Amino acid sequence: MRDGVVLCADVWRPEVRAPVPALLQRTPYDRTVALIPPSGIDVERAVDAGYAVVCQDVRGLNGSKGEFYPFVAEGADGHDTVEWLAAQDWCDGSVGMVGRSYPATCQWLAAAERPPSLRAICPVVTGSDFFRGWVYQGGAFQLGFNLFWAWMMGERGRTKPEKLFGHLPLRTVPLPDPQWSRFYFDWLEHSSDDAFWQSVAINRRYPLVEVPALVVGGWFDAFLGGTLENFAGMRRAGGSTAARTAHRLLVGPWAHGSTYGLFPDHGFDTYPCEVDFAAEQLRFFDRHLRGGREADETPVRIFVLGANRWRDEDDWPLARARPETWYLRSGGNLSTEPPGDEEPEAYVYDPNDPSPTVGGPTSLPPRLMRANSGPLDQQRSEARPDVLVFSSPVLTEAVEVTGPLTVVLHAATSAPDTDFVARLTDVWPDGTSLLLAEGILRCRFRNGFESPTPVEPGSVNAYTIDLVATSNVFAAGHRIRLAVTSSSFPRFDRNANTGNRVGDDGPDDLRPARQTIFHDGARPSNVLLPVVPR
DSSP states (O other), X not given: OTTSOOOOEEEEOOSOSSOEEEEEEEESSOTTTTTSTTSSOOHHHHHHTTOEEEEEEOTTSTTOOSOOOTTTTHHHHHHHXXXXXXXXXXXXXXXXXXXXXXXXXXXXXXXTTOOTTEEXXXXXXXXXXSTBTTTEETTEEOHHHHHHHHHHHSXXXXXXXXXXXXXXXXXXXXXXXXXXXXXHXXXXXXXXXXXXXXXXXXXXXXXXXXXXXXXXXXXXXXXXXXXXXXXXXXXXXXXXXXXXXSOXXXXXXXXXXXXXXXXXXXXXXXXXXXXXXXXXXXHHHHHHHSOOOOOOOOSEEEEEBTTTEEEEESSXXXXXXXXXXXXXXGGGEEESSOOOSOOOEEEEEOTTSOOBOOSBSOOOTTTTTTTTSBSOXXXXXXXXXXXXXXXXXXXXXXXXXXXXXXXXXXXXESXXXXXXXXXXXXXXTTSOEEEEEEEEEEGGGTTOSSSOOOOOTTOOEEEEEEEEEEEEEEOTTOEEEEEEESOOBTTSOOOOSSOOOTTOOOGGGOOOEXXXXXXXXXXXOEEEEEEEOO
Protein backbone atom coordinates (compact mmCIF):
# COMPACT_ATOMS: atom_id res chain seq x y z
CA MET A 1 0.00 0.00 0.00
CA ARG A 2 1.02 3.66 -0.33
CA ASP A 3 2.10 3.73 3.33
CA GLY A 4 4.27 0.61 2.96
CA VAL A 5 1.86 -1.82 4.65
CA VAL A 6 1.78 -5.24 2.96
CA LEU A 7 -1.58 -6.92 2.33
CA CYS A 8 -1.84 -10.63 1.46
CA ALA A 9 -3.77 -12.04 -1.48
CA ASP A 10 -4.35 -15.34 -3.24
CA VAL A 11 -4.37 -15.39 -7.04
CA TRP A 12 -6.07 -17.83 -9.44
CA ARG A 13 -5.14 -17.55 -13.13
CA PRO A 14 -6.23 -19.30 -16.30
CA GLU A 15 -3.62 -21.38 -18.15
CA VAL A 16 -3.07 -18.91 -20.96
CA ARG A 17 -0.05 -16.84 -21.97
CA ALA A 18 -1.88 -13.66 -22.92
CA PRO A 19 -2.73 -11.17 -20.16
CA VAL A 20 -6.30 -11.36 -18.85
CA PRO A 21 -8.66 -9.08 -16.91
CA ALA A 22 -8.74 -9.51 -13.13
CA LEU A 23 -11.61 -9.73 -10.64
CA LEU A 24 -10.75 -8.58 -7.11
CA GLN A 25 -12.45 -9.32 -3.81
CA ARG A 26 -11.22 -7.64 -0.62
CA THR A 27 -12.48 -9.32 2.54
CA PRO A 28 -12.22 -9.28 6.35
CA TYR A 29 -13.44 -12.90 6.45
CA ASP A 30 -10.22 -14.82 5.61
CA ARG A 31 -9.23 -14.93 1.96
CA THR A 32 -8.71 -18.72 2.04
CA VAL A 33 -12.45 -19.37 2.37
CA ALA A 34 -14.08 -16.08 1.39
CA LEU A 35 -14.54 -16.96 -2.28
CA ILE A 36 -16.44 -20.17 -1.70
CA PRO A 37 -19.93 -19.64 -3.17
CA PRO A 38 -22.19 -18.02 -2.17
CA SER A 39 -19.75 -15.72 -0.35
CA GLY A 40 -18.08 -14.49 -3.51
CA ILE A 41 -17.77 -15.14 -7.22
CA ASP A 42 -17.47 -18.74 -8.44
CA VAL A 43 -13.69 -18.97 -8.88
CA GLU A 44 -13.63 -22.00 -11.16
CA ARG A 45 -16.23 -20.56 -13.53
CA ALA A 46 -14.53 -17.17 -13.59
CA VAL A 47 -11.11 -18.67 -14.32
CA ASP A 48 -12.59 -20.98 -16.95
CA ALA A 49 -14.15 -17.87 -18.51
CA GLY A 50 -10.68 -16.31 -18.81
CA TYR A 51 -10.43 -14.11 -15.73
CA ALA A 52 -7.78 -13.96 -13.05
CA VAL A 53 -9.41 -13.95 -9.62
CA VAL A 54 -7.75 -12.29 -6.64
CA CYS A 55 -8.90 -12.44 -3.03
CA GLN A 56 -7.19 -10.18 -0.51
CA ASP A 57 -7.33 -9.93 3.27
CA VAL A 58 -8.09 -6.32 4.23
CA ARG A 59 -5.65 -4.39 6.34
CA GLY A 60 -4.97 -5.78 9.81
CA LEU A 61 -6.87 -9.06 9.45
CA ASN A 62 -5.78 -12.63 8.83
CA GLY A 63 -2.55 -12.46 6.77
CA SER A 64 -2.47 -8.72 6.08
CA LYS A 65 -0.42 -6.26 8.12
CA GLY A 66 -1.43 -2.92 9.58
CA GLU A 67 -4.33 -1.96 11.84
CA PHE A 68 -7.94 -2.75 10.97
CA TYR A 69 -10.71 -0.28 11.66
CA PRO A 70 -14.00 -0.83 9.81
CA PHE A 71 -14.42 1.14 6.58
CA VAL A 72 -11.75 3.83 7.03
CA ALA A 73 -8.87 2.34 4.97
CA GLU A 74 -10.89 0.50 2.33
CA GLY A 75 -10.96 3.35 -0.17
CA ALA A 76 -7.20 3.97 -0.34
CA ASP A 77 -6.27 0.31 0.02
CA GLY A 78 -8.75 -0.70 -2.67
CA HIS A 79 -7.34 1.92 -5.04
CA ASP A 80 -3.77 0.78 -4.46
CA THR A 81 -4.65 -2.90 -4.88
CA VAL A 82 -6.50 -2.30 -8.16
CA GLU A 83 -3.52 -0.44 -9.59
CA TRP A 84 -1.08 -3.09 -8.34
CA LEU A 85 -3.12 -5.76 -10.13
CA ALA A 86 -3.31 -3.77 -13.36
CA ALA A 87 0.50 -3.49 -13.39
CA GLN A 88 1.10 -7.27 -13.24
CA ASP A 89 2.31 -8.87 -16.46
CA TRP A 90 -0.52 -11.42 -16.33
CA CYS A 91 -3.21 -8.71 -16.15
CA ASP A 92 -4.35 -6.83 -19.24
CA GLY A 93 -4.93 -3.66 -17.24
CA SER A 94 -8.66 -4.09 -16.67
CA VAL A 95 -9.93 -4.81 -13.15
CA GLY A 96 -13.40 -5.48 -11.75
CA MET A 97 -14.39 -5.90 -8.11
CA VAL A 98 -16.70 -8.50 -6.56
CA GLY A 99 -17.99 -9.55 -3.13
CA ARG A 100 -20.94 -9.42 -0.79
CA SER A 101 -21.66 -7.53 2.44
CA TYR A 102 -18.45 -5.96 3.82
CA PRO A 103 -16.50 -6.89 0.65
CA ALA A 104 -19.20 -5.07 -1.31
CA THR A 105 -18.62 -2.00 0.84
CA CYS A 106 -14.93 -2.25 -0.07
CA GLN A 107 -15.95 -1.93 -3.72
CA TRP A 108 -17.92 1.29 -3.30
CA LEU A 109 -15.25 2.96 -1.19
CA ALA A 110 -12.50 1.96 -3.63
CA ALA A 111 -14.52 3.09 -6.66
CA ALA A 112 -14.96 6.53 -5.08
CA GLU A 113 -11.15 6.87 -5.10
CA ARG A 114 -11.30 6.52 -8.91
CA PRO A 115 -8.47 4.05 -9.60
CA PRO A 116 -7.77 4.40 -13.34
CA SER A 117 -7.77 0.65 -14.01
CA LEU A 118 -11.12 -0.12 -12.36
CA ARG A 119 -13.77 -0.81 -14.99
CA ALA A 120 -16.82 -2.12 -13.09
CA ILE A 121 -18.00 -3.37 -9.69
CA CYS A 122 -20.59 -5.89 -8.51
CA PRO A 123 -21.54 -5.04 -4.91
CA VAL A 124 -23.88 -7.65 -3.42
CA VAL A 125 -26.10 -6.98 -0.36
CA THR A 126 -24.48 -3.94 1.20
CA GLY A 127 -25.53 -0.58 2.59
CA SER A 128 -25.21 3.03 1.52
CA ASP A 129 -24.77 4.68 4.92
CA PHE A 130 -23.24 3.07 7.98
CA PHE A 131 -25.42 4.96 10.46
CA ARG A 132 -28.73 4.70 8.60
CA GLY A 133 -29.39 1.08 7.85
CA TRP A 134 -26.16 -0.60 9.03
CA VAL A 135 -25.22 0.02 12.67
CA TYR A 136 -28.47 1.90 13.33
CA GLN A 137 -31.85 1.93 11.62
CA GLY A 138 -34.47 4.55 12.25
CA GLY A 139 -32.19 5.73 15.06
CA ALA A 140 -32.36 2.35 16.87
CA PHE A 141 -29.19 0.34 17.50
CA GLN A 142 -29.14 -2.86 15.41
CA LEU A 143 -28.19 -4.91 18.44
CA GLY A 144 -28.46 -8.42 17.03
CA PHE A 145 -26.37 -7.76 13.95
CA ASN A 146 -23.78 -5.59 15.70
CA LEU A 147 -23.17 -7.98 18.59
CA PHE A 148 -23.14 -10.98 16.27
CA TRP A 149 -20.58 -9.35 13.96
CA ALA A 150 -18.31 -8.23 16.79
CA TRP A 151 -18.50 -11.69 18.35
CA MET A 152 -17.96 -13.50 15.03
CA MET A 153 -14.96 -11.40 14.02
CA GLY A 154 -13.20 -11.36 17.39
CA GLU A 155 -12.00 -13.90 19.89
CA ARG A 156 -15.32 -15.56 20.53
CA GLY A 157 -14.67 -17.06 23.94
CA ARG A 158 -17.23 -19.45 25.40
CA THR A 159 -20.22 -17.10 25.43
CA LYS A 160 -22.53 -17.45 22.46
CA PRO A 161 -23.70 -14.11 21.00
CA GLU A 162 -27.37 -14.78 21.70
CA LYS A 163 -26.49 -14.97 25.40
CA LEU A 164 -25.24 -11.37 25.17
CA PHE A 165 -28.43 -9.85 23.75
CA GLY A 166 -30.13 -9.45 27.13
CA HIS A 167 -27.07 -7.94 28.86
CA LEU A 168 -27.55 -4.43 30.28
CA PRO A 169 -26.15 -1.85 30.18
CA LEU A 170 -25.14 -2.32 26.55
CA ARG A 171 -21.92 -0.41 27.23
CA THR A 172 -20.72 -3.19 29.50
CA VAL A 173 -21.35 -6.19 27.22
CA PRO A 174 -18.46 -8.62 27.87
CA LEU A 175 -16.90 -8.93 24.43
CA PRO A 176 -13.62 -10.82 24.89
CA ASP A 177 -11.66 -9.28 21.99
CA PRO A 178 -10.47 -5.74 22.85
CA GLN A 179 -10.15 -4.72 19.20
CA TRP A 180 -13.69 -5.66 18.30
CA SER A 181 -15.16 -4.40 21.54
CA ARG A 182 -13.53 -1.06 20.72
CA PHE A 183 -15.50 -0.80 17.47
CA TYR A 184 -18.71 -1.86 19.17
CA PHE A 185 -18.37 0.76 21.91
CA ASP A 186 -17.39 3.44 19.38
CA TRP A 187 -20.61 2.69 17.50
CA LEU A 188 -22.62 3.11 20.71
CA GLU A 189 -20.83 6.37 21.44
CA HIS A 190 -21.84 7.79 18.06
CA SER A 191 -25.59 7.29 18.36
CA SER A 192 -26.59 10.09 15.96
CA ASP A 193 -25.63 10.75 12.35
CA ASP A 194 -22.48 12.76 13.05
CA ALA A 195 -19.14 13.31 11.28
CA PHE A 196 -17.93 9.89 12.46
CA TRP A 197 -20.46 8.23 10.11
CA GLN A 198 -20.64 10.88 7.42
CA SER A 199 -16.91 10.63 6.73
CA VAL A 200 -17.30 7.09 5.38
CA ALA A 201 -20.84 7.21 3.94
CA ILE A 202 -21.19 5.75 0.46
CA ASN A 203 -24.23 7.88 -0.38
CA ARG A 204 -22.06 11.02 -0.12
CA ARG A 205 -19.70 9.69 -2.80
CA TYR A 206 -21.88 8.96 -5.83
CA PRO A 207 -20.44 11.80 -7.99
CA LEU A 208 -16.97 10.32 -7.41
CA VAL A 209 -17.87 6.87 -8.73
CA GLU A 210 -17.25 6.71 -12.48
CA VAL A 211 -17.69 2.98 -13.17
CA PRO A 212 -20.92 1.04 -13.71
CA ALA A 213 -22.15 -1.37 -11.06
CA LEU A 214 -24.30 -4.47 -10.97
CA VAL A 215 -26.05 -3.85 -7.66
CA VAL A 216 -27.58 -6.95 -6.06
CA GLY A 217 -29.99 -7.12 -3.12
CA GLY A 218 -32.70 -9.23 -1.51
CA TRP A 219 -36.19 -8.34 -0.33
CA PHE A 220 -35.30 -9.87 3.07
CA ASP A 221 -31.74 -8.56 3.25
CA ALA A 222 -30.66 -6.38 6.16
CA PHE A 223 -29.15 -3.85 3.71
CA LEU A 224 -31.99 -3.66 1.19
CA GLY A 225 -32.50 0.05 1.78
CA GLY A 226 -28.87 0.83 1.05
CA THR A 227 -28.86 -1.39 -2.03
CA LEU A 228 -31.83 0.46 -3.51
CA GLU A 229 -30.42 3.85 -2.57
CA ASN A 230 -27.07 3.02 -4.19
CA PHE A 231 -28.77 2.13 -7.46
CA ALA A 232 -31.07 5.17 -7.54
CA GLY A 233 -28.32 7.49 -6.33
CA MET A 234 -25.89 6.38 -9.02
CA ARG A 235 -28.53 6.66 -11.74
CA ARG A 236 -29.11 10.22 -10.62
CA ALA A 237 -25.66 11.46 -9.63
CA GLY A 238 -23.00 8.96 -10.80
CA GLY A 239 -19.71 10.50 -11.89
CA SER A 240 -19.84 9.46 -15.56
CA THR A 241 -22.30 8.68 -18.31
CA ALA A 242 -21.45 4.98 -18.00
CA ALA A 243 -22.02 5.05 -14.25
CA ARG A 244 -25.44 6.62 -14.72
CA THR A 245 -26.67 4.63 -17.72
CA ALA A 246 -24.96 1.21 -17.50
CA HIS A 247 -25.87 0.72 -13.85
CA ARG A 248 -27.96 -2.41 -13.16
CA LEU A 249 -30.09 -3.64 -10.25
CA LEU A 250 -31.00 -7.24 -9.38
CA VAL A 251 -33.26 -7.95 -6.38
CA GLY A 252 -34.38 -11.47 -5.46
CA PRO A 253 -36.32 -13.17 -2.63
CA TRP A 254 -33.17 -13.52 -0.55
CA ALA A 255 -31.97 -12.87 2.97
CA HIS A 256 -28.50 -11.63 3.84
CA GLY A 257 -26.98 -15.09 3.99
CA SER A 258 -27.24 -16.03 0.34
CA THR A 259 -28.42 -15.45 -3.19
CA TYR A 260 -29.66 -19.02 -3.24
CA GLY A 261 -31.61 -19.40 -0.01
CA LEU A 262 -35.33 -19.62 -0.59
CA PHE A 263 -36.56 -20.50 2.91
CA PRO A 264 -37.01 -24.30 2.83
CA ASP A 265 -36.55 -24.35 6.61
CA HIS A 266 -39.93 -22.66 6.95
CA GLY A 267 -41.82 -25.65 5.59
CA PHE A 268 -43.16 -23.99 2.44
CA ASP A 269 -41.95 -23.05 -1.03
CA THR A 270 -43.81 -19.77 -1.26
CA TYR A 271 -41.10 -18.08 -3.31
CA PRO A 272 -39.56 -20.64 -5.69
CA CYS A 273 -36.96 -19.09 -7.99
CA GLU A 274 -33.80 -19.92 -9.83
CA VAL A 275 -31.09 -17.60 -11.03
CA ASP A 276 -27.58 -18.36 -12.30
CA PHE A 277 -25.92 -15.59 -10.35
CA ALA A 278 -22.38 -16.46 -11.53
CA ALA A 279 -23.55 -16.14 -15.14
CA GLU A 280 -25.15 -12.77 -14.37
CA GLN A 281 -21.86 -11.51 -12.94
CA LEU A 282 -19.70 -12.83 -15.78
CA ARG A 283 -21.96 -11.34 -18.47
CA PHE A 284 -21.70 -7.98 -16.74
CA PHE A 285 -17.91 -8.12 -16.51
CA ASP A 286 -17.56 -9.39 -20.10
CA ARG A 287 -19.33 -6.23 -21.21
CA HIS A 288 -17.29 -3.78 -19.16
CA LEU A 289 -13.86 -5.42 -18.89
CA ARG A 290 -13.69 -6.99 -22.35
CA GLY A 291 -15.74 -4.59 -24.42
CA GLY A 292 -18.42 -7.17 -25.04
CA ARG A 293 -21.58 -6.44 -26.97
CA GLU A 294 -24.05 -4.25 -25.14
CA ALA A 295 -26.81 -6.55 -23.99
CA ASP A 296 -30.38 -5.80 -24.95
CA GLU A 297 -31.68 -5.74 -21.41
CA THR A 298 -33.45 -3.41 -19.03
CA PRO A 299 -31.53 -1.89 -16.10
CA VAL A 300 -33.68 -3.47 -13.37
CA ARG A 301 -34.62 -7.09 -12.72
CA ILE A 302 -36.76 -7.89 -9.68
CA PHE A 303 -38.43 -11.00 -8.32
CA VAL A 304 -42.11 -10.31 -7.63
CA LEU A 305 -43.21 -12.16 -4.51
CA GLY A 306 -46.64 -13.72 -4.62
CA ALA A 307 -46.55 -13.84 -8.43
CA ASN A 308 -43.30 -15.80 -7.99
CA ARG A 309 -41.62 -14.63 -11.17
CA TRP A 310 -38.79 -12.43 -12.36
CA ARG A 311 -39.67 -9.21 -14.14
CA ASP A 312 -37.65 -6.60 -15.99
CA GLU A 313 -38.21 -2.91 -15.29
CA ASP A 314 -36.93 0.38 -16.68
CA ASP A 315 -36.04 2.00 -13.36
CA TRP A 316 -36.46 1.95 -9.59
CA PRO A 317 -38.81 3.05 -8.11
CA LEU A 318 -41.33 2.06 -10.79
CA ALA A 319 -42.74 5.11 -12.54
CA ARG A 320 -46.11 3.43 -13.10
CA ALA A 321 -46.65 2.60 -9.41
CA ARG A 322 -49.23 4.95 -7.94
CA PRO A 323 -49.14 5.87 -4.25
CA GLU A 324 -52.22 4.60 -2.46
CA THR A 325 -52.95 5.57 1.14
CA TRP A 326 -54.38 2.88 3.41
CA TYR A 327 -55.68 4.25 6.69
CA LEU A 328 -55.67 2.68 10.15
CA ARG A 329 -59.29 2.50 11.24
CA SER A 330 -61.19 1.50 14.36
CA GLY A 331 -61.93 -2.15 14.95
CA GLY A 332 -58.54 -3.19 13.61
CA ASN A 333 -59.41 -2.28 10.04
CA LEU A 334 -57.13 -1.08 7.25
CA SER A 335 -58.97 0.84 4.55
CA THR A 336 -58.53 3.20 1.63
CA GLU A 337 -61.41 5.23 3.08
CA PRO A 338 -60.18 8.11 5.28
CA PRO A 339 -61.21 8.00 8.94
CA GLY A 340 -63.75 10.26 10.58
CA ASP A 341 -64.32 10.75 14.29
CA GLU A 342 -62.70 7.64 15.79
CA GLU A 343 -61.29 6.77 19.20
CA PRO A 344 -57.54 6.05 19.48
CA GLU A 345 -55.99 2.66 20.24
CA ALA A 346 -53.55 2.14 23.13
CA TYR A 347 -51.16 -0.47 24.48
CA VAL A 348 -48.40 -0.72 27.07
CA TYR A 349 -44.86 -1.35 25.90
CA ASP A 350 -42.71 -2.93 28.62
CA PRO A 351 -39.00 -3.27 27.75
CA ASN A 352 -38.81 -6.09 30.29
CA ASP A 353 -40.99 -8.12 27.89
CA PRO A 354 -40.31 -6.77 24.39
CA SER A 355 -42.06 -7.96 21.27
CA PRO A 356 -39.62 -10.44 19.70
CA THR A 357 -38.02 -10.41 16.28
CA VAL A 358 -39.69 -13.05 14.12
CA GLY A 359 -38.06 -13.21 10.70
CA GLY A 360 -37.68 -10.28 8.35
CA PRO A 361 -34.44 -8.68 7.13
CA THR A 362 -32.31 -10.02 9.96
CA SER A 363 -28.74 -11.15 10.47
CA LEU A 364 -28.94 -13.10 13.71
CA PRO A 365 -27.14 -16.14 15.16
CA PRO A 366 -27.06 -19.01 15.71
CA ARG A 367 -28.74 -20.13 12.52
CA LEU A 368 -26.89 -17.62 10.39
CA MET A 369 -29.66 -15.63 8.80
CA ARG A 370 -31.73 -18.51 7.47
CA ALA A 371 -34.17 -20.01 9.96
CA ASN A 372 -34.78 -16.61 11.57
CA SER A 373 -34.85 -14.55 8.39
CA GLY A 374 -37.40 -13.89 5.71
CA PRO A 375 -41.19 -14.21 5.51
CA LEU A 376 -41.98 -15.88 8.81
CA ASP A 377 -45.53 -16.18 10.16
CA GLN A 378 -46.37 -13.35 12.58
CA GLN A 379 -49.55 -14.77 14.13
CA ARG A 380 -48.06 -15.44 17.57
CA SER A 381 -46.48 -12.00 17.67
CA GLU A 382 -49.70 -10.34 16.52
CA ALA A 383 -51.62 -11.98 19.38
CA ARG A 384 -49.57 -10.12 21.99
CA PRO A 385 -51.32 -7.33 23.95
CA ASP A 386 -48.57 -4.86 22.98
CA VAL A 387 -49.19 -5.30 19.24
CA LEU A 388 -51.98 -3.50 17.38
CA VAL A 389 -53.18 -5.17 14.18
CA PHE A 390 -54.99 -3.48 11.28
CA SER A 391 -56.20 -5.67 8.39
CA SER A 392 -57.85 -4.94 5.07
CA PRO A 393 -61.03 -6.72 3.99
CA VAL A 394 -60.47 -9.93 2.06
CA LEU A 395 -59.28 -8.85 -1.37
CA THR A 396 -61.66 -9.62 -4.23
CA GLU A 397 -58.87 -9.15 -6.76
CA ALA A 398 -55.08 -9.22 -6.63
CA VAL A 399 -53.17 -6.09 -5.55
CA GLU A 400 -49.51 -5.64 -6.45
CA VAL A 401 -47.38 -3.49 -4.15
CA THR A 402 -43.91 -2.73 -5.54
CA GLY A 403 -41.75 0.09 -4.27
CA PRO A 404 -40.80 2.08 -1.16
CA LEU A 405 -43.00 1.70 1.95
CA THR A 406 -43.76 4.45 4.45
CA VAL A 407 -45.93 4.50 7.58
CA VAL A 408 -47.09 7.69 9.30
CA LEU A 409 -48.25 7.23 12.90
CA HIS A 410 -49.94 10.00 14.84
CA ALA A 411 -49.04 8.87 18.33
CA ALA A 412 -48.42 9.85 21.93
CA THR A 413 -46.28 8.19 24.57
CA SER A 414 -46.02 8.57 28.33
CA ALA A 415 -42.20 8.44 28.04
CA PRO A 416 -39.56 11.06 27.12
CA ASP A 417 -38.41 8.68 24.39
CA THR A 418 -39.67 5.38 22.95
CA ASP A 419 -39.77 3.40 19.72
CA PHE A 420 -42.49 2.62 17.22
CA VAL A 421 -42.24 -0.43 14.97
CA ALA A 422 -44.43 -1.21 11.95
CA ARG A 423 -44.70 -4.49 10.04
CA LEU A 424 -46.39 -5.15 6.71
CA THR A 425 -47.66 -8.69 6.17
CA ASP A 426 -49.51 -10.75 3.57
CA VAL A 427 -52.34 -12.64 5.29
CA TRP A 428 -53.29 -15.91 3.61
CA PRO A 429 -56.76 -17.47 3.72
CA ASP A 430 -55.69 -19.89 6.47
CA GLY A 431 -54.60 -16.96 8.69
CA THR A 432 -50.86 -17.25 8.05
CA SER A 433 -49.42 -13.73 8.23
CA LEU A 434 -46.17 -13.63 6.24
CA LEU A 435 -43.83 -10.75 7.03
CA LEU A 436 -42.83 -8.62 4.04
CA ALA A 437 -41.22 -5.57 5.62
CA GLU A 438 -40.40 -4.11 9.03
CA GLY A 439 -39.33 -0.61 10.09
CA ILE A 440 -38.60 1.30 13.27
CA LEU A 441 -38.31 4.89 14.46
CA ARG A 442 -36.71 6.02 17.70
CA CYS A 443 -38.88 8.97 18.62
CA ARG A 444 -36.04 11.31 19.60
CA PHE A 445 -35.09 11.27 15.88
CA ARG A 446 -38.51 12.30 14.55
CA ASN A 447 -37.01 15.59 13.28
CA GLY A 448 -33.86 14.07 11.76
CA PHE A 449 -31.02 11.75 12.69
CA GLU A 450 -28.41 14.45 13.30
CA SER A 451 -30.09 16.12 16.28
CA PRO A 452 -32.09 13.98 18.73
CA THR A 453 -34.92 15.80 20.51
CA PRO A 454 -36.72 14.52 23.64
CA VAL A 455 -40.44 13.85 23.42
CA GLU A 456 -42.89 15.73 25.61
CA PRO A 457 -44.82 12.93 27.35
CA GLY A 458 -48.44 12.94 26.27
CA SER A 459 -47.92 15.15 23.22
CA VAL A 460 -49.22 13.88 19.87
CA ASN A 461 -46.60 13.80 17.12
CA ALA A 462 -46.47 12.50 13.58
CA TYR A 463 -43.85 9.74 13.32
CA THR A 464 -42.68 8.64 9.86
CA ILE A 465 -41.40 5.05 9.76
CA ASP A 466 -39.41 3.75 6.78
CA LEU A 467 -40.29 0.11 6.03
CA VAL A 468 -37.82 0.18 3.11
CA ALA A 469 -39.51 -1.65 0.20
CA THR A 470 -41.08 -4.80 -1.20
CA SER A 471 -42.49 -6.28 -4.37
CA ASN A 472 -45.46 -8.50 -3.60
CA VAL A 473 -48.75 -9.51 -5.19
CA PHE A 474 -51.45 -9.84 -2.53
CA ALA A 475 -53.62 -12.50 -4.16
CA ALA A 476 -57.40 -12.48 -4.24
CA GLY A 477 -58.61 -14.04 -1.01
CA HIS A 478 -55.66 -12.58 0.94
CA ARG A 479 -55.59 -9.52 3.19
CA ILE A 480 -53.11 -6.66 3.63
CA ARG A 481 -52.08 -6.17 7.25
CA LEU A 482 -50.15 -3.55 9.20
CA ALA A 483 -49.03 -4.32 12.77
CA VAL A 484 -47.83 -1.61 15.15
CA THR A 485 -45.76 -2.18 18.29
CA SER A 486 -42.69 -0.73 20.03
CA SER A 487 -39.95 -3.34 19.78
CA SER A 488 -38.36 -6.00 17.62
CA PHE A 489 -35.86 -7.62 19.96
CA PRO A 490 -33.06 -8.61 19.52
CA ARG A 491 -32.90 -7.15 16.02
CA PHE A 492 -33.01 -3.72 17.69
CA ASP A 493 -32.01 -2.74 21.21
CA ARG A 494 -34.85 -2.27 23.67
CA ASN A 495 -35.77 1.35 24.25
CA ALA A 496 -35.82 1.72 28.05
CA ASN A 497 -38.28 4.67 27.72
CA THR A 498 -35.98 6.88 29.84
CA GLY A 499 -34.53 9.21 27.21
CA ASN A 500 -31.04 8.34 28.43
CA ARG A 501 -28.03 8.00 26.15
CA VAL A 502 -28.06 4.78 24.11
CA GLY A 503 -26.37 1.97 26.02
CA ASP A 504 -26.50 3.55 29.47
CA ASP A 505 -29.67 1.94 30.86
CA GLY A 506 -29.32 -0.99 33.23
CA PRO A 507 -31.91 -3.62 34.22
CA ASP A 508 -33.36 -1.37 36.94
CA ASP A 509 -33.91 1.50 34.48
CA LEU A 510 -36.41 -0.23 32.20
CA ARG A 511 -39.80 1.52 32.40
CA PRO A 512 -43.15 0.64 30.83
CA ALA A 513 -44.68 3.26 28.56
CA ARG A 514 -48.28 3.75 27.49
CA GLN A 515 -48.50 4.22 23.73
CA THR A 516 -51.56 5.76 22.05
CA ILE A 517 -52.15 5.58 18.29
CA PHE A 518 -54.58 8.12 16.81
CA HIS A 519 -56.50 7.48 13.59
CA ASP A 520 -59.14 10.13 13.12
CA GLY A 521 -59.85 12.78 10.53
CA ALA A 522 -57.37 15.25 12.01
CA ARG A 523 -54.71 12.60 12.74
CA PRO A 524 -54.99 9.97 9.98
CA SER A 525 -52.36 7.33 10.72
CA ASN A 526 -51.66 5.43 7.51
CA VAL A 527 -49.37 3.32 5.35
CA LEU A 528 -48.49 4.52 1.86
CA LEU A 529 -48.42 1.59 -0.60
CA PRO A 530 -47.03 1.87 -4.16
CA VAL A 531 -49.72 -0.01 -6.09
CA VAL A 532 -48.88 -1.23 -9.59
CA PRO A 533 -51.85 -1.31 -12.01
CA ARG A 534 -52.55 -4.82 -13.26
